[in-house]
Amino acid sequence: MPTPQLKIEAQPRAHAIVLILRVVDPAKNGAQAARALARIPSLAEQVAAVDTSSGLVCVVGFGADFWKIISPAKRPAALTPFKPRRAGERVAPASGGDLMFHINSDRADLNFELALRVRDLLGPLAEVMEEARSLNYLDGRDLTGFIDGTENPQGAERAAAALVGDEDPDFAGGAYVFIQRYIHDLARWRSLPIGEQEKIIGRRKSDSAELAGGEQPPTAHISRVSIEEDGRELQIVRYGFPCGTTSDAGLFFIAYARNPGIPEKMLDRMIGQGADAPHDRLLEFTRAVFGATFFAPSIETLRALTS
Ligand code: HEM
Numbered sequence: 001m002p003t004p005q006l007k008i009e010a011q012p013r014a015h016a017i018v019l020i021l022r023v024v025d026p027a028k029n030g031a032q033a034a035r036a037l038a039r040i041p042s043l044a045e046q047v048a049a050v051d052t053s054s055g056l057v058c059v060v061g062f063g064a065d066f067w068k069i070i071s072p073a074k075r076p077a078a079l080t081p082f083k084p085r086r087a088g089e090r091v092a093p094a095s096g097g098d099l100m101f102h103i104n105s106d107r108a109d110l111n112f113e114l115a116l117r118v119r120d121l122l123g124p125l126a127e128v129m130e131e132a133r134s135l136n137y138l139d140g141r142d143l144t145g146f147i148d149g150t151e152n153p154q155g156a157e158r159a160a161a162a163l164v165g166d167e168d169p170d171f172a173g174g175a176y177v178f179i180q181r182y183i184h185d186l187a188r189w190r191s192l193p194i195g196e197q198e199k200i201i202g203r204r205k206s207d208s209a210e211l212a213g214g215e216q217p218p219t220a221h222i223s224r225v226s227i228e229e230d231g232r233e234l235q236i237v238r239y240g241f242p243c244g245t246t247s248d249a250g251l252f253f254i255a256y257a258r259n260p261g262i263p264e265k266m267l268d269r270m271i272g273q274g275a276d277a278p279h280d281r282l283l284e285f286t287r288a289v290f291g292a293t294f295f296a297p298s299i300e301t302l303r304a305l306t307s
Helices: 026-046 064-069 108-125 155-163 186-190 194-201 221-225 261-271 299-306
Strands: 015-023 057-062 085-087 091-093 100-107 126-133 175-184 243-246 249-257 286-296
Touching: 015 026, 026 057, 026 064, 026 100, 026 108, 026 299, 057 064, 057 221, 064 286, 085 108, 085 261, 091 261, 091 286, 100 175, 100 286, 108 126, 126 243, 155 194, 155 249, 221 261, 221 299, 249 261, 249 286
Parallel strands: none
Antiparallel strands: 015 100, 015 126, 057 100, 057 286, 085 091, 175 249, 175 286, 243 249
C-alpha cells in the first residue's frame, strides 16, 4: 500500500490548524502552485526538527475543481465538490476551496510557524478562504460541554475507515477529507437543562455513556449519525476541534473517510431530507457556515502531482 500522509492509526496530537486556500486564476497559476507544494514535506521536516517529540504533520488535500486542472486524466473516483443542502431552517453551505492543509502536533507554536511558511511558499498564487485553530476545551470536550470522539474508530479500524484501498488502486493510501465549520448558539444551548441536552446528543454529559435505547430519541445526534448497512456500522475518522472567538465559537468538523458518501449520508440524516424525516435537534443550536471536500493523496501520489 502506498504511504498515507497521516499516521491514521495514531490519535490526533493536541493542537491543530486547518488552512483552506483558493488558488488565484487556477487555469494560469495551477501548475505553478502545485509545483510549489513539492516543498511542503521539507518545510514540515525543518519545523518539526525544532522539537521532534511534537509529532508535527501537515496533510495536503486538493478540491475537486483544482484536481481537474492539475491532473485532468487521472482523478480519485469519488472526488466531487461538496454538495450544499437545505431543509427548513437547517443549512449546509458549500464553500469550495482548492487546497487544504491540516497541520497537527503537540505544539501550537510550531503549527503556526508551519502555516506561515505554507502561506509564504504560495505567496500571491493563493488566498485564504478559511483558517481555524483548535481551542482545547476542558478534557476533550466540544463547546456544548459533551466529550467529542468517544465512538471514533480505534487501532486498525481507523485505516479501514479512512484509507482508500483496492476499490481505486491508483489512489490507494489516500483519503477523502470532509470539512464543515459550525457556529453554536451557546447562550440558547446553555439555557437548556442538562437532561434536555443529553437527549439532543444521545449521550450522558458527565461521561459520554450512551443513553439507553428507549431514552434516545430518533432526533438525537448519535441516532442520526449511527448508520448500519449490511450489519456493519458506517465509520469515519473524526479530527474535529472547538474553534472560534467569544463572538462566534463552535466546532471545526474534519473527518477522513475512505468513501466520501459516508459522511455525506450522515449529514443528510442530520439535516433530515424529506417531509417527515427526523432531523438532528443539535442543528437547532448550531449552524454550518463552511463546507468543503478534499482528497489527500498518498505521499507517492502527492510527489507525482507536484513534480
Ligand atoms: C456542531 C456539530 C457537531 C457536534 C457538536 C458534534 C458532537 C458530537 C458528540 C458530542 C458526539 C458523541 C461522542 C462521540 O462519539 O464522539 C458525536 C458523535 C458522532 N458524530 Fe458528531 N458532532 C457534530 C457534527 C457531526 C457531523 C457533521 C458528523 C458527520 C458528518 C458527525 C458524526 C459523528 C459520528 C459518526 C459520531 C459517533 C456516533 C456513534 O457511533 O456513537 N458529527 N458528535
